[in-house]
Amino acid sequence: MQQTLSIIKPDAVKKNVIGKIIDRFESNGLRIAAMKKLQLSHNDAEKFYAVHAERPFFKDLVEFMISGPVVVMVLEGENAVAKNRELMGATNPKEAAEGTIRRDFADSIDANAVHGSDSLENAKIEISFFFAEREIV
Numbered sequence: 001m002q003q004t005l006s007i008i009k010p011d012a013v014k015k016n017v018i019g020k021i022i023d024r025f026e027s028n029g030l031r032i033a034a035m036k037k038l039q040l041s042h043n044d045a046e047k048f049y050a051v052h053a054e055r056p057f058f059k060d061l062v063e064f065m066i067s068g069p070v071v072v073m074v075l076e077g078e079n080a081v082a083k084n085r086e087l088m089g090a091t092n093p094k095e096a097a098e099g100t101i102r103r104d105f106a107d108s109i110d111a112n113a114v115h116g117s118d119s120l121e122n123a124k125i126e127i128s129f130f131f132a133e134r135e136i137v
């Protein structure tokens with residue numbers, strides 16, 4: 001059993017497809033162990049994506065992530081990290097396979113509907129960024 005962090009990004013929240021995205025997770029064997037909707041501050045977004053601080057897209061990524069509320073979740077299940085990434089599809093929606101969340105709901109590489117932890121190690125760091133232990137049930 002693994003846990004991973006998922007973020008429904010501002011573009012998907014604005015499109016009112018939170019429920020449709022959650023259904024993809026639940027219908028594919030992932031369970032929501034924690035969930036909240038919040039508005040990230042500039043500082044939150046910079047800290048969360050600190051690993052990308054030197055990348056040319058960092059500033060745009062931070063601006064996009066604070067452009068509206070997000071939904072953050074802990075997803076739990078067998079191979080949750082890999083399964084979530086499979087359900088999301090490629091980072092660039094133009095390259096995302098048919099039937100994936102990004103293919104169906106994303107518009108661009110920044111407005112790409114969802115974020116998911118890329119490893120078990122990062123999942124632990126990202127989960128503790130948003131959730132206290134007592135909130136994960």
Ligand code: CMP
Pocket residue numbers: 052057061091109110111112114115116
């Ligand atoms: P995410 O999985 O949230 O992790 C970092 C985000 O940076 C990524 O999704 C994209 O939305 C965004 N991004 C923008 N440009 C790029 C790029 N060239 N390569 C990777 N990620 C990018």
